[in-house]
Protein backbone atom coordinates (compact mmCIF):
# COMPACT_ATOMS: atom_id res chain seq x y z
CA UNK A 1 0.00 0.00 0.00
CA UNK A 2 1.37 3.44 -0.91
CA UNK A 3 1.67 5.99 1.87
CA UNK A 4 -0.62 8.98 1.22
CA UNK A 5 -0.27 12.31 3.01
CA UNK A 6 -3.46 13.33 4.79
CA UNK A 7 -4.74 16.39 6.54
CA UNK A 8 -5.93 15.93 10.07
CA UNK A 9 -7.78 19.14 10.86
CA UNK A 10 -9.98 18.02 13.72
CA UNK A 11 -13.69 17.39 13.65
CA UNK A 12 -15.47 18.42 10.43
CA UNK A 13 -18.84 20.15 10.27
CA UNK A 14 -19.64 19.83 6.58
CA UNK A 15 -22.67 21.64 5.21
CA UNK A 16 -24.43 20.52 2.05
CA UNK A 17 -27.37 22.94 2.00
CA UNK A 18 -26.32 24.31 -1.37
CA UNK A 19 -26.07 20.82 -2.91
CA UNK A 20 -28.30 18.28 -1.15
CA UNK A 21 -30.46 20.98 0.50
CA UNK A 22 -31.20 22.37 -2.95
CA UNK A 23 -32.50 18.91 -3.93
CA UNK A 24 -35.59 19.51 -1.75
CA UNK A 25 -38.85 19.87 -3.64
CA UNK A 26 -39.85 23.54 -3.71
CA UNK A 27 -36.36 25.01 -3.28
CA UNK A 28 -35.00 26.79 -6.32
CA UNK A 29 -31.94 28.88 -5.51
CA UNK A 30 -30.43 31.57 -7.69
CA UNK A 31 -26.66 32.10 -7.72
CA UNK A 32 -27.20 35.18 -5.55
CA UNK A 33 -29.21 33.05 -3.06
CA UNK A 34 -26.40 30.49 -2.95
CA UNK A 35 -23.81 33.17 -2.28
CA UNK A 36 -26.00 34.66 0.47
CA UNK A 37 -26.45 31.25 2.15
CA UNK A 38 -22.72 30.53 1.89
CA UNK A 39 -22.03 33.80 3.74
CA UNK A 40 -24.47 32.86 6.51
CA UNK A 41 -22.94 29.40 6.85
CA UNK A 42 -19.42 30.80 6.93
CA UNK A 43 -20.43 33.33 9.56
CA UNK A 44 -21.93 30.47 11.59
CA UNK A 45 -18.57 28.73 11.36
CA UNK A 46 -19.04 25.45 9.51
CA UNK A 47 -15.77 23.99 8.20
CA UNK A 48 -16.94 23.05 4.71
CA UNK A 49 -19.59 24.39 2.36
CA UNK A 50 -20.54 22.10 -0.50
CA UNK A 51 -21.57 24.58 -3.18
CA UNK A 52 -23.06 22.31 -5.84
CA UNK A 53 -22.06 20.24 -8.85
CA UNK A 54 -20.00 22.33 -11.29
CA UNK A 55 -20.64 21.23 -14.85
CA UNK A 56 -24.04 19.71 -14.05
CA UNK A 57 -25.89 22.97 -14.72
CA UNK A 58 -24.95 26.56 -15.61
CA UNK A 59 -26.08 27.87 -12.22
CA UNK A 60 -23.67 25.69 -10.23
CA UNK A 61 -20.83 26.42 -12.64
CA UNK A 62 -21.50 30.16 -12.28
CA UNK A 63 -21.73 29.81 -8.50
CA UNK A 64 -18.15 28.54 -8.28
CA UNK A 65 -16.90 31.25 -10.67
CA UNK A 66 -18.60 34.00 -8.65
CA UNK A 67 -17.66 32.44 -5.31
CA UNK A 68 -13.99 32.70 -6.28
CA UNK A 69 -14.48 36.44 -6.92
CA UNK A 70 -17.07 37.42 -4.35
CA UNK A 71 -16.85 35.13 -1.33
CA UNK A 72 -14.34 35.99 1.33
CA UNK A 73 -14.73 32.92 3.53
CA UNK A 74 -13.32 33.25 7.02
CA UNK A 75 -14.04 29.79 8.41
CA UNK A 76 -15.19 27.47 5.67
CA UNK A 77 -13.56 25.87 2.68
CA UNK A 78 -15.59 25.60 -0.49
CA UNK A 79 -16.32 22.09 -1.76
CA UNK A 80 -17.27 21.02 -5.29
CA UNK A 81 -19.41 17.89 -5.66
CA UNK A 82 -19.32 15.38 -8.52
CA UNK A 83 -19.26 11.67 -9.32
CA UNK A 84 -16.45 9.22 -10.00
CA UNK A 85 -15.47 8.93 -13.66
CA UNK A 86 -17.65 7.11 -16.15
CA UNK A 87 -17.32 3.32 -16.37
CA UNK A 88 -14.93 2.18 -19.08
CA UNK A 89 -13.23 5.58 -19.44
CA UNK A 90 -10.22 7.33 -17.92
CA UNK A 91 -10.36 10.01 -15.23
CA UNK A 92 -8.02 12.17 -17.30
CA UNK A 93 -10.56 12.19 -20.17
CA UNK A 94 -13.67 12.74 -18.05
CA UNK A 95 -15.13 16.22 -18.64
CA UNK A 96 -17.06 16.03 -15.40
CA UNK A 97 -13.87 15.57 -13.33
CA UNK A 98 -12.20 18.37 -15.32
CA UNK A 99 -15.12 20.65 -14.36
CA UNK A 100 -14.49 19.84 -10.69
CA UNK A 101 -10.85 20.88 -11.04
CA UNK A 102 -11.78 23.98 -13.04
CA UNK A 103 -14.26 25.07 -10.35
CA UNK A 104 -11.24 26.18 -8.33
CA UNK A 105 -12.66 24.61 -5.14
CA UNK A 106 -9.84 23.31 -2.92
CA UNK A 107 -11.92 20.33 -1.80
CA UNK A 108 -13.92 17.86 -3.89
CA UNK A 109 -16.54 15.39 -2.74
CA UNK A 110 -16.98 12.48 -5.11
CA UNK A 111 -20.05 10.31 -4.94
CA UNK A 112 -19.15 6.64 -5.46
CA UNK A 113 -21.22 3.50 -5.57
CA UNK A 114 -20.61 1.10 -2.68
CA UNK A 115 -23.60 -1.22 -3.02
CA UNK A 116 -22.91 -4.13 -5.37
CA UNK A 117 -26.45 -4.12 -6.77
CA UNK A 118 -26.21 -0.43 -7.64
CA UNK A 119 -22.91 -1.00 -9.42
CA UNK A 120 -24.44 -3.72 -11.55
CA UNK A 121 -27.87 -2.20 -12.12
CA UNK A 122 -27.34 1.57 -12.10
CA UNK A 123 -23.77 1.84 -13.37
CA UNK A 124 -24.13 -1.30 -15.51
CA UNK A 125 -20.50 -2.25 -14.89
CA UNK A 126 -18.44 -4.77 -12.93
CA UNK A 127 -17.58 -4.58 -9.26
CA UNK A 128 -13.87 -4.39 -10.13
CA UNK A 129 -14.37 -1.56 -12.61
CA UNK A 130 -16.23 0.44 -9.94
CA UNK A 131 -13.25 0.04 -7.59
CA UNK A 132 -11.01 1.22 -10.43
CA UNK A 133 -13.30 4.22 -11.04
CA UNK A 134 -12.89 5.18 -7.37
CA UNK A 135 -9.08 4.79 -7.37
CA UNK A 136 -8.57 6.53 -10.71
CA UNK A 137 -10.86 9.47 -9.88
CA UNK A 138 -9.40 10.08 -6.40
CA UNK A 139 -5.83 9.84 -7.71
CA UNK A 140 -6.62 12.24 -10.58
CA UNK A 141 -7.92 14.89 -8.17
CA UNK A 142 -5.10 14.34 -5.67
CA UNK A 143 -2.52 14.80 -8.42
CA UNK A 144 -4.15 18.16 -9.16
CA UNK A 145 -3.82 19.26 -5.55
CA UNK A 146 -7.39 18.74 -4.47
CA UNK A 147 -8.38 17.39 -1.10
CA UNK A 148 -10.88 14.56 -1.66
CA UNK A 149 -13.79 13.27 0.37
CA UNK A 150 -15.71 10.23 -0.93
CA UNK A 151 -19.47 9.93 -0.41
CA UNK A 152 -20.16 6.19 -0.45
CA UNK A 153 -23.73 6.17 -1.70
CA UNK A 154 -26.12 3.55 -0.24
CA UNK A 155 -23.30 2.43 2.04
CA UNK A 156 -25.38 0.96 4.86
CA UNK A 157 -27.71 -0.98 2.55
CA UNK A 158 -24.65 -2.10 0.55
CA UNK A 159 -22.86 -3.23 3.71
CA UNK A 160 -25.86 -5.36 4.69
CA UNK A 161 -26.02 -6.91 1.22
CA UNK A 162 -22.29 -7.48 0.71
CA UNK A 163 -20.03 -6.36 3.56
CA UNK A 164 -16.81 -7.38 1.81
CA UNK A 165 -17.56 -5.31 -1.25
CA UNK A 166 -18.69 -2.23 0.73
CA UNK A 167 -15.44 -2.41 2.73
CA UNK A 168 -13.44 -2.83 -0.50
CA UNK A 169 -14.83 0.50 -1.75
CA UNK A 170 -13.86 2.22 1.51
CA UNK A 171 -10.33 0.78 1.27
CA UNK A 172 -9.98 1.72 -2.40
CA UNK A 173 -10.90 5.35 -1.65
CA UNK A 174 -8.75 5.52 1.48
CA UNK A 175 -5.70 3.99 -0.19
CA UNK A 176 -6.02 6.24 -3.23
CA UNK A 177 -5.82 9.29 -0.95
CA UNK A 178 -9.34 10.29 0.06
CA UNK A 179 -9.07 12.13 3.38
CA UNK A 180 -12.54 11.17 4.57
CA UNK A 181 -14.76 8.29 3.51
CA UNK A 182 -18.33 9.34 4.13
CA UNK A 183 -20.81 6.55 4.79
CA UNK A 184 -24.13 7.59 3.30
CA UNK A 185 -27.57 6.42 4.35
CA UNK A 186 -28.87 7.46 0.96
CA UNK A 187 -32.35 5.94 1.25
CA UNK A 188 -32.57 7.12 4.86
CA UNK A 189 -33.85 3.79 6.18
CA UNK A 190 -31.35 3.26 8.99
CA UNK A 191 -31.90 3.45 12.75
CA UNK A 192 -29.26 4.61 15.24
CA UNK A 193 -28.22 1.23 16.68
CA UNK A 194 -27.50 -0.16 13.20
CA UNK A 195 -25.52 2.93 12.21
CA UNK A 196 -23.43 2.71 15.37
CA UNK A 197 -22.59 -0.97 14.84
CA UNK A 198 -21.71 -0.59 11.16
CA UNK A 199 -19.59 2.56 11.59
CA UNK A 200 -17.67 0.87 14.44
CA UNK A 201 -17.05 -2.20 12.27
CA UNK A 202 -15.91 -0.17 9.23
CA UNK A 203 -13.55 1.87 11.37
CA UNK A 204 -12.00 -1.25 12.90
CA UNK A 205 -11.77 -3.05 9.54
CA UNK A 206 -10.30 -0.22 7.43
CA UNK A 207 -8.74 2.44 9.68
CA UNK A 208 -10.09 5.08 7.27
CA UNK A 209 -11.25 8.42 8.61
CA UNK A 210 -15.06 8.19 8.47
CA UNK A 211 -17.87 10.66 7.94
CA UNK A 212 -21.65 10.31 8.01
CA UNK A 213 -24.31 11.57 5.60
CA UNK A 214 -27.81 10.68 6.80
CA UNK A 215 -31.08 11.24 4.95
CA UNK A 216 -34.12 11.63 7.22
CA UNK A 217 -36.60 9.11 5.82
CA UNK A 218 -37.11 7.43 9.22
CA UNK A 219 -36.99 10.74 11.08
CA UNK A 220 -33.67 9.58 12.56
CA UNK A 221 -31.10 11.54 10.53
CA UNK A 222 -29.89 13.61 13.48
CA UNK A 223 -29.86 10.55 15.79
CA UNK A 224 -28.08 8.50 13.11
CA UNK A 225 -25.48 11.23 12.69
CA UNK A 226 -24.81 11.30 16.43
CA UNK A 227 -24.72 7.48 16.56
CA UNK A 228 -22.01 7.56 13.88
CA UNK A 229 -20.07 10.11 15.95
CA UNK A 230 -20.44 7.82 18.98
CA UNK A 231 -18.88 5.03 16.93
CA UNK A 232 -15.94 7.18 15.83
CA UNK A 233 -17.00 9.25 12.78
CA UNK A 234 -15.31 12.66 12.83
CA UNK A 235 -17.03 14.32 9.88
CA UNK A 236 -20.76 15.11 9.83
CA UNK A 237 -22.63 16.17 6.71
CA UNK A 238 -25.74 18.23 7.39
CA UNK A 239 -28.01 20.85 5.87
CA UNK A 240 -29.43 24.03 7.36
CA UNK A 241 -32.93 23.40 8.75
CA UNK A 242 -32.68 19.81 7.44
CA UNK A 243 -33.50 20.77 3.84
CA UNK A 244 -32.74 17.97 1.37
CA UNK A 245 -33.88 15.34 -1.08
CA UNK A 246 -37.33 13.81 -0.24
CA UNK A 247 -37.96 14.45 3.48
CA UNK A 248 -34.54 16.00 4.04
CA UNK A 249 -31.12 15.51 5.60
CA UNK A 250 -29.62 15.61 9.08
CA UNK A 251 -30.41 19.09 10.35
CA UNK A 252 -27.23 21.09 10.93
CA UNK A 253 -28.60 23.00 13.94
CA UNK A 254 -29.59 20.14 16.26
CA UNK A 255 -26.45 18.25 15.21
CA UNK A 256 -24.08 21.07 16.17
CA UNK A 257 -26.28 21.93 19.16
CA UNK A 258 -25.82 18.37 20.43
CA UNK A 259 -22.11 18.28 19.67
CA UNK A 260 -21.40 21.61 21.35
CA UNK A 261 -23.76 21.38 24.30
CA UNK A 262 -24.33 17.68 25.01
CA UNK A 263 -20.98 16.27 23.85
CA UNK A 264 -19.09 19.36 25.06
CA UNK A 265 -17.13 19.27 21.82
CA UNK A 266 -15.97 22.57 20.26
CA UNK A 267 -17.00 22.30 16.61
CA UNK A 268 -17.84 25.98 15.98
CA UNK A 269 -15.85 29.18 16.53
CA UNK A 270 -16.36 30.74 19.96
CA UNK A 271 -19.61 32.71 20.15
CA UNK A 272 -21.26 31.13 17.08
CA UNK A 273 -23.70 28.93 18.94
CA UNK A 274 -25.53 31.99 20.23
CA UNK A 275 -26.13 33.04 16.60
CA UNK A 276 -27.76 29.73 15.67
CA UNK A 277 -31.42 30.85 15.79
CA UNK A 278 -30.72 33.99 13.77
CA UNK A 279 -28.70 32.08 11.14
CA UNK A 280 -31.36 29.36 10.81
CA UNK A 281 -34.08 31.95 10.21
CA UNK A 282 -31.92 34.01 7.86
CA UNK A 283 -31.30 30.95 5.67
CA UNK A 284 -35.02 30.09 5.70
CA UNK A 285 -35.65 33.64 4.51
CA UNK A 286 -33.25 33.23 1.57
CA UNK A 287 -34.75 29.89 0.47
CA UNK A 288 -38.18 31.48 0.87
CA UNK A 289 -39.61 28.90 3.29
CA UNK A 290 -41.29 29.85 6.54
CA UNK A 291 -39.02 28.71 9.40
CA UNK A 292 -40.46 25.66 11.13
CA UNK A 293 -41.78 26.91 14.46
CA UNK A 294 -41.19 23.51 16.05
CA UNK A 295 -37.61 22.94 15.01
CA UNK A 296 -35.42 21.85 17.97
CA UNK A 297 -33.20 24.57 19.47
CA UNK A 298 -34.07 27.31 16.93
CA UNK A 299 -37.86 27.09 16.43
CA UNK A 300 -40.08 29.90 17.71
CA UNK A 301 -41.84 27.28 19.89
CA UNK A 302 -38.67 25.47 21.00
CA UNK A 303 -38.86 27.14 24.42
CA UNK A 304 -42.57 28.10 24.51
CA UNK A 305 -44.42 26.80 27.57
CA UNK A 306 -48.15 26.24 27.58
CA UNK A 307 -49.07 23.88 30.41
CA UNK A 308 -49.90 25.48 33.74
CA UNK A 309 -47.90 22.90 35.70
CA UNK A 310 -44.81 23.60 33.63
CA UNK A 311 -45.18 27.33 34.26
CA UNK A 312 -45.54 26.86 37.99
CA UNK A 313 -42.22 24.97 38.09
CA UNK A 314 -40.51 27.36 35.67
CA UNK A 315 -41.46 30.22 37.99
CA UNK A 316 -39.13 28.62 40.53
CA UNK A 317 -36.40 27.62 38.06
CA UNK A 318 -36.61 27.59 34.23
CA UNK A 319 -34.21 24.61 34.12
CA UNK A 320 -36.98 22.43 35.53
CA UNK A 321 -38.73 22.35 32.13
CA UNK A 322 -35.97 23.27 29.67
CA UNK A 323 -33.10 21.09 28.47
CA UNK A 324 -30.85 24.14 27.97
CA UNK A 325 -30.91 27.88 28.54
CA UNK A 326 -32.50 29.15 25.27
CA UNK A 327 -30.04 32.05 25.12
CA UNK A 328 -27.21 29.56 24.56
CA UNK A 329 -28.55 29.15 21.02
CA UNK A 330 -29.91 32.67 20.61
CA UNK A 331 -33.52 31.69 21.27
CA UNK A 332 -35.90 32.94 23.98
CA UNK A 333 -38.27 31.41 26.47
CA UNK A 334 -41.92 32.34 25.95
CA UNK A 335 -45.00 31.79 28.08
CA UNK A 336 -48.22 30.89 26.31
CA UNK A 337 -51.50 31.73 27.93
CA UNK A 338 -54.45 29.53 27.05
CA UNK A 339 -57.08 27.42 28.78
CA UNK A 340 -54.25 25.16 29.92
CA UNK A 341 -52.77 28.02 31.94
CA UNK A 342 -52.71 28.43 35.68
CA UNK A 343 -51.84 31.43 37.85
CA UNK A 344 -48.12 30.85 37.34
CA UNK A 345 -48.46 31.01 33.54
CA UNK A 346 -50.32 34.31 33.80
CA UNK A 347 -47.83 35.69 36.30
CA UNK A 348 -44.86 34.80 34.04
CA UNK A 349 -46.60 36.07 30.92
CA UNK A 350 -47.46 39.27 32.77
CA UNK A 351 -43.80 39.67 33.72
CA UNK A 352 -42.81 39.17 30.06
CA UNK A 353 -45.21 42.01 29.17
CA UNK A 354 -44.06 44.27 32.03
CA UNK A 355 -46.80 43.65 34.65
CA UNK A 356 -46.04 42.44 38.17
CA UNK A 357 -48.80 40.05 39.25
CA UNK A 358 -46.70 38.26 41.85
CA UNK A 359 -48.24 40.15 44.77
CA UNK A 360 -51.89 39.72 43.77
CA UNK A 361 -52.91 36.07 43.69
CA UNK A 362 -56.58 36.96 43.22
CA UNK A 363 -55.86 39.12 40.18
CA UNK A 364 -53.85 36.32 38.52
CA UNK A 365 -56.73 33.96 39.35
CA UNK A 366 -59.28 36.30 37.76
CA UNK A 367 -57.18 36.58 34.60
CA UNK A 368 -56.88 32.78 34.39
CA UNK A 369 -60.66 32.42 34.82
CA UNK A 370 -61.35 35.04 32.14
CA UNK A 371 -58.92 33.40 29.71
CA UNK A 372 -60.56 30.00 30.23
CA UNK A 373 -64.04 31.48 29.79
CA UNK A 374 -63.03 33.30 26.59
CA UNK A 375 -61.16 30.31 25.14
CA UNK A 376 -64.28 28.25 25.72
CA UNK A 377 -66.06 30.75 23.44
CA UNK A 378 -63.42 30.21 20.72
CA UNK A 379 -60.76 32.82 21.55
CA UNK A 380 -57.11 31.82 21.49
CA UNK A 381 -54.62 33.93 23.37
CA UNK A 382 -51.44 31.98 22.70
CA UNK A 383 -51.49 33.44 19.17
CA UNK A 384 -52.79 36.84 20.20
CA UNK A 385 -50.47 38.43 22.73
CA UNK A 386 -51.92 41.91 22.27
CA UNK A 387 -55.49 40.77 22.99
CA UNK A 388 -54.20 38.96 26.06
CA UNK A 389 -52.47 42.11 27.26
CA UNK A 390 -55.70 44.10 26.82
CA UNK A 391 -57.60 41.42 28.75
CA UNK A 392 -54.99 41.65 31.52
CA UNK A 393 -55.25 45.46 31.60
CA UNK A 394 -59.07 45.16 31.78
CA UNK A 395 -58.72 43.01 34.90
CA UNK A 396 -56.11 45.29 36.45
CA UNK A 397 -58.22 48.44 35.86
CA UNK A 398 -61.67 46.87 36.13
CA UNK A 399 -62.80 48.15 32.70
CA UNK A 400 -61.72 48.36 29.05
CA UNK A 401 -59.60 51.36 28.05
CA UNK A 402 -61.25 53.06 25.09
CA UNK A 403 -60.11 55.67 22.60
CA UNK A 404 -63.62 56.07 21.16
CA UNK A 405 -67.17 54.99 21.89
CA UNK A 406 -68.77 53.07 19.08
CA UNK A 407 -72.25 54.01 17.99
CA UNK A 408 -72.54 51.52 15.12
CA UNK A 409 -70.84 50.01 12.09
CA UNK A 410 -72.30 48.56 8.94
CA UNK A 411 -70.97 46.94 5.78
CA UNK A 412 -72.56 46.58 2.34
CA UNK A 413 -71.40 44.17 -0.33
CA UNK A 414 -72.63 45.11 -3.78
CA UNK A 415 -73.08 42.65 -6.60
CA UNK A 416 -73.67 44.18 -10.06
CA UNK A 417 -75.17 42.38 -13.08
CA UNK A 418 -71.68 41.43 -14.35
CA UNK A 419 -70.42 39.95 -11.09
CA UNK A 420 -68.62 41.37 -8.10
CA UNK A 421 -68.74 45.15 -7.71
CA UNK A 422 -67.30 46.16 -4.30
CA UNK A 423 -67.68 46.67 -0.58
CA UNK A 424 -68.54 49.71 1.45
CA UNK A 425 -68.53 50.28 5.22
CA UNK A 426 -69.81 53.04 7.49
CA UNK A 427 -68.58 53.62 11.04
CA UNK A 428 -70.24 55.98 13.51
CA UNK A 429 -68.44 56.77 16.75
CA UNK A 430 -67.68 59.37 19.40
CA UNK A 431 -64.08 60.35 20.18
CA UNK A 432 -62.92 63.17 22.47
CA UNK A 433 -66.47 64.57 22.51
CA UNK A 434 -66.83 64.65 18.75
CA UNK A 435 -69.27 62.57 16.73
CA UNK A 436 -67.58 61.11 13.66
CA UNK A 437 -69.20 59.34 10.71
CA UNK A 438 -66.93 57.88 8.04
CA UNK A 439 -67.24 55.53 5.12
CA UNK A 440 -64.65 53.35 3.45
CA UNK A 441 -64.50 51.23 0.31
CA UNK A 442 -62.42 48.06 0.05
CA UNK A 443 -61.71 44.76 -1.64
CA UNK A 444 -63.70 42.99 1.01
CA UNK A 445 -65.98 44.07 3.87
CA UNK A 446 -63.14 43.94 6.43
CA UNK A 447 -60.90 46.09 4.26
CA UNK A 448 -63.76 48.59 3.87
CA UNK A 449 -64.40 48.55 7.64
CA UNK A 450 -60.71 49.12 8.39
CA UNK A 451 -60.66 52.12 6.02
CA UNK A 452 -63.84 53.58 7.52
CA UNK A 453 -62.52 53.21 11.11
CA UNK A 454 -59.20 54.74 10.11
CA UNK A 455 -60.95 57.70 8.41
CA UNK A 456 -63.18 58.22 11.43
CA UNK A 457 -60.18 58.44 13.75
CA UNK A 458 -57.26 59.77 11.71
CA UNK A 459 -57.69 63.50 12.50
CA UNK A 460 -58.10 62.79 16.21
CA UNK A 461 -55.32 60.18 16.39
CA UNK A 462 -52.81 60.95 13.60
CA UNK A 463 -50.53 58.24 15.12
CA UNK A 464 -52.77 55.71 13.32
CA UNK A 465 -51.09 56.64 10.02
CA UNK A 466 -48.22 54.33 10.98
CA UNK A 467 -50.47 51.39 11.84
CA UNK A 468 -50.72 48.72 9.17
CA UNK A 469 -52.56 45.38 9.11
CA UNK A 470 -50.10 42.83 7.77
CA UNK A 471 -51.85 39.49 8.16
CA UNK A 472 -55.41 38.27 8.48
CA UNK A 473 -56.44 34.69 9.27
CA UNK A 474 -59.92 33.25 9.54
CA UNK A 475 -60.84 29.95 11.13
CA UNK A 476 -64.33 28.51 11.26
CA UNK A 477 -64.96 26.87 14.64
CA UNK A 478 -67.43 24.06 15.26
CA UNK A 479 -67.42 23.13 11.57
CA UNK A 480 -70.37 20.79 11.96
CA UNK A 481 -72.71 23.79 12.08
CA UNK A 482 -71.78 24.84 8.53
CA UNK A 483 -72.48 28.51 7.85
CA UNK A 484 -73.94 28.90 11.33
CA UNK A 485 -70.58 28.17 12.99
CA UNK A 486 -68.51 30.61 14.97
CA UNK A 487 -65.71 32.46 13.28
CA UNK A 488 -62.33 33.29 14.79
CA UNK A 489 -60.24 36.02 13.21
CA UNK A 490 -56.58 36.68 13.99
CA UNK A 491 -55.07 39.94 12.80
CA UNK A 492 -51.40 40.88 12.84
CA UNK A 493 -50.58 44.58 12.87
CA UNK A 494 -47.44 46.66 12.91
CA UNK A 495 -46.41 50.26 13.50
CA UNK A 496 -43.09 49.73 11.71
CA UNK A 497 -41.15 48.92 14.87
CA UNK A 498 -43.14 46.08 16.46
CA UNK A 499 -45.82 43.63 15.41
CA UNK A 500 -48.75 42.41 17.51
CA UNK A 501 -51.62 39.97 17.12
CA UNK A 502 -55.22 40.32 18.13
CA UNK A 503 -58.21 38.00 18.08
CA UNK A 504 -61.95 38.32 17.67
CA UNK A 505 -64.68 35.68 17.80
CA UNK A 506 -68.29 36.12 16.68
CA UNK A 507 -71.07 34.41 14.79
CA UNK A 508 -70.11 36.09 11.55
CA UNK A 509 -66.76 36.86 9.97
CA UNK A 510 -67.24 40.64 9.76
CA UNK A 511 -68.22 40.94 13.43
CA UNK A 512 -65.25 38.76 14.47
CA UNK A 513 -62.98 40.90 12.31
CA UNK A 514 -64.35 44.08 13.89
CA UNK A 515 -63.45 42.80 17.39
CA UNK A 516 -59.93 41.87 16.29
CA UNK A 517 -59.60 45.27 14.56
CA UNK A 518 -60.72 47.15 17.66
CA UNK A 519 -58.10 45.35 19.77
CA UNK A 520 -55.47 46.07 17.10
CA UNK A 521 -56.26 49.81 17.11
CA UNK A 522 -56.51 50.05 20.90
CA UNK A 523 -53.22 48.26 21.38
CA UNK A 524 -51.54 50.38 18.67
CA UNK A 525 -52.69 53.63 20.32
CA UNK A 526 -51.55 52.44 23.76
CA UNK A 527 -48.18 51.52 22.24
CA UNK A 528 -47.97 55.04 20.82
CA UNK A 529 -48.19 56.27 24.42
CA UNK A 530 -51.68 57.83 24.17
CA UNK A 531 -54.10 58.10 27.05
CA UNK A 532 -57.54 56.50 26.51
CA UNK A 533 -60.10 59.29 26.16
CA UNK A 534 -63.45 57.63 26.86
Ligand SMILES: CC(=O)SCCNC(=O)CCNC(=O)[C@H](O)C(C)(C)COP(=O)(O)OP(=O)(O)OC[C@H]1O[C@@H](n2cnc3c(N)ncnc32)[C@H](O)[C@@H]1OP(=O)(O)O
Pocket residue numbers: 053055056057083084085086087111112113122123124153186245
Ligand atom coordinates in the same frame (compact mmCIF):
# COMPACT_ATOMS: atom_id res chain seq x y z
C1 LIG B 1 -27.38 10.55 -3.70
C2 LIG B 1 -27.28 11.86 -4.32
O1 LIG B 1 -28.08 12.70 -4.05
S1 LIG B 1 -25.98 12.18 -5.36
C3 LIG B 1 -26.32 13.76 -6.07
C4 LIG B 1 -27.29 13.66 -7.16
N1 LIG B 1 -27.46 14.95 -7.74
C5 LIG B 1 -27.92 15.12 -8.96
O2 LIG B 1 -28.20 14.16 -9.67
C6 LIG B 1 -28.13 16.52 -9.43
C7 LIG B 1 -27.29 16.88 -10.64
N2 LIG B 1 -27.38 15.89 -11.68
C8 LIG B 1 -27.44 16.25 -13.01
O3 LIG B 1 -27.52 17.41 -13.38
C9 LIG B 1 -27.37 15.15 -14.02
O4 LIG B 1 -27.90 13.95 -13.50
C10 LIG B 1 -25.88 14.92 -14.46
C11 LIG B 1 -25.43 16.16 -15.24
C12 LIG B 1 -24.96 14.70 -13.29
C13 LIG B 1 -25.77 13.69 -15.36
O5 LIG B 1 -26.71 13.84 -16.39
P1 LIG B 1 -26.73 12.78 -17.62
O6 LIG B 1 -25.37 12.68 -18.18
O7 LIG B 1 -27.83 13.22 -18.49
O8 LIG B 1 -27.04 11.37 -16.93
P2 LIG B 1 -28.27 10.86 -16.08
O9 LIG B 1 -28.61 11.84 -15.02
O10 LIG B 1 -29.39 10.40 -16.94
O11 LIG B 1 -27.65 9.55 -15.43
C14 LIG B 1 -26.54 9.61 -14.58
C15 LIG B 1 -25.38 8.84 -15.17
O12 LIG B 1 -24.30 8.88 -14.22
C16 LIG B 1 -23.93 7.53 -13.90
N3 LIG B 1 -23.53 7.53 -12.50
C17 LIG B 1 -24.34 7.56 -11.42
N4 LIG B 1 -23.56 7.53 -10.34
C18 LIG B 1 -22.28 7.48 -10.73
C19 LIG B 1 -21.07 7.42 -10.06
N5 LIG B 1 -21.00 7.41 -8.73
N6 LIG B 1 -19.91 7.40 -10.79
C20 LIG B 1 -19.98 7.43 -12.13
N7 LIG B 1 -21.11 7.48 -12.82
C21 LIG B 1 -22.25 7.51 -12.12
C22 LIG B 1 -25.19 6.70 -14.17
O13 LIG B 1 -24.87 5.35 -14.39
C23 LIG B 1 -25.71 7.37 -15.44
O14 LIG B 1 -24.92 6.91 -16.52
P3 LIG B 1 -25.51 6.76 -18.02
O15 LIG B 1 -25.69 8.17 -18.53
O16 LIG B 1 -24.45 6.03 -18.71
O17 LIG B 1 -26.81 6.04 -17.89
Ligand SMILES: CC(=O)C(=O)O
Pocket residue numbers: 020111151152153154184185186187213215
Ligand atom coordinates in the same frame (compact mmCIF):
# COMPACT_ATOMS: atom_id res chain seq x y z
C1 LIG C 1 -24.38 11.60 -1.43
C2 LIG C 1 -25.77 11.73 -1.01
O1 LIG C 1 -26.35 12.79 -1.10
C3 LIG C 1 -26.44 10.56 -0.49
O2 LIG C 1 -25.90 9.45 -0.58
O3 LIG C 1 -27.56 10.70 0.00
